[in-house]
Amino acid sequence: MLKTQAYSTGNDTVCFDEMLRADFSARDCYRTLHEWLQRQTPGGIRAKQAEADAIFRRLGITFAVYGAAEANERLIPFDLIPRVISAAEWRFLERGIEQRVRALNAFLHDIYHRQEIVRAGRIPSEMVNGNSAFLPQMMGFDPPRGVYSHIIGTDIVRTAEDGFFVLEDNLRTPSGVSYMLENRETMMHLFPELFAAHRVAPVERYPELLRQTLQSVAPSGCDGEPTVAVLTPGIYNSAYFEHAFLADQMGVELVQGSDLVVEDGALWMRTIRGRARVDVLYRRIDDAFIDPLNFRPDSMLGVPGLFDLYRAGRVTLVNAPGTGIADDKAVYAYVPDIVEFYTGEKPILRNVQTFRCSIAEERGHVLENLEELVVKEVHGSGGYGMLIGPRSTRQQRAEFAERIRANPGNYIAQPTLALSTCPAFAGSGIGPRHVDLRPFVLVGDRVRVVPGGLTRVALKKGSLVVNSSQGGGTKDTWVLED
Amino acid sequence: MRIAVSHTTSYRSDPPSRAIQALRLVPPGLRSQKVLAWELRVEGAEAGLRYTDAFGNQVALAASHGPVAEVIITAEGVVETQDTAGVLGFPAEAVVPAVCLRETPLTAPDAAIRAFAVSCRRETALATLHALLDGLHEAVAYQPGTTASSTTAASAFAARQGVCQDHAHIFIAAARTLGLPARYATGYLVTDQAQAPAHHAWAEALAPDIGWIGFDPANGQCPTERYIRLAVGLDALEAAPVRGVRLGGAAEWLDVRVAVQSQSQK
Known part of the structure; x- marks a missing residue:
């Protein structure tokens, strides 16, 4: 049997624990998992952990850490114990995230058109027009379906039973979705009996939903099935694995700037079968680098003329350039106002x-x-x-x-927030470790929030930093169905 | 005044290379000018992609099919102008004026420009802008060959000399530090002096209630009927009539010829 002392003597007893109540009884959504945990032995779990590590190493899921003196790439630690979210909790989160994402897209449309929110005095002009993440070149342009941010990773933290807060909106190029998918696949392989005992909402359709979302925002002049490609800065980027993974899962080409050319008023990619037109480009390159003709002239990563094509409505860039203004940390403080201004509703999810x-x-x-x-x-x-x-x-x-x-x-x-804790495997037993949650949202012809997301966990006892660049790990995230 | 323009830019590359250029070479209709006829032709590249950018500039994207030895861009037309003392009012454009308070690398002010700007502050925005115009015309000599296209406002102001691009950049940097939206304008100028270039650049600044007004600090005046305005942007790089990217090719020569004449003088 696993040692539970590690749990009871955790130094963060004041924090909300998602598995155990103060009297050490399991919360409803964790009851089955808690019982299962008590039947496991340290040796058994260690064997499973070794198996999981071997799977990840074979898949090549690594993460480049900037500034780390030792190896450039390392494995992100994976914790075997899933994080469980009840159906009711998820419905609440889903409504809140959808409201926020709609409002932020409306905000982006507004500030790149008439700037009603500035005229109304709800946000200072300087905060928008003087912001380096604001791109004047986007003004007056209407992206297909009016969507600016199509792929969003909303960072959520929890401090109490009903205390959910949005920490960051991540509207530019959020990463981590590949870990959500790989974590699930690995867990299903390692613990089929746990899945048989729970009704876990599937996340496997994400690549298909992503492709549908991307195709749904093709330029209006595009006839036939739109061609999608993923643009990566290359193998030295910390998220290169994810770029390659998503292209592969969607069945579309992974390209670099040097594979693309602007000719005859269209974007083309060189493939082994000759040149092919690209209608929608899911670019994982920062705004400043996408087009040396329009932005940083010294960029070698982008495609000259790409932004001109975009403004002329010949190709769709996802996410739109200039979306970073809406997840700027200074603008963040205004998001509750932004939600009210564009939806006329009170924000469902709170800001920190x-x-x-x-x-x-x-x-x-x-x-x-x-x-x-x-x-x-x-x-x-x-x-x-x-x-x-x-x-x-x-x-x-x-x-x-x-x-x-x-x-x-x-x-x-x-x-400093008292982030909630979840059980994590810690050497000889399990202990409470702080977590956050990044659900992934897709906005195209409709808004889709994939049930689950990436749970990041601070594996060091007592640590509050969950970022993988700072030694954090990940967990599979289970949204239970009713 | 009726002004005829013929503006040819040619790029040669040896060995041949792919060419891609964004062209802002079509004058808009403004209070000060009516475009009677205008044609933009490109040899050596395809330039069918056209759109209007955020500043209201008509942009054509010229892209060659594979490597080419030469691209020749010709803008030709006739524009009817009138003297509005530089006042353009509020031309149709998507950007809001506050955008023109943004700093760019070429227009970042330093302490000297800030001090100069403060010394020009007057009762009204209009009076301030005229003080900037006169002060700058006095302070910075027109001296071709002393600066390059990458020279910043701060370094040109420190050297107290430069060409029209430098005058415009300093004016813009100074106006913005005073909270007055300002931007870079390109165009053509009919001149009697043969040595002065007919291709020209100046600044535009916003005065409340009046709208955008042209200021030409290199000549110490507001644009007259002798000016045709082409494009505007936050600085010379963004408003450039031809902005290109080198895509290989060992050497590239740029040759610009502009012929501007007022037809009423013929």
């Missing part, structure tokens, strides 16, 4: 309280309370350039205070 260092009063509060806050760079990602107040040294706080004073607009701060 956010202090904007660009505003003198809020900056003052941040500088006085660095010890309790998490400070983030407005344009940072992947857990880089962060200060976690409660875990920081006096010197680190002094350095951050200096940086905030020098460039206040570049920083926001949030209270």
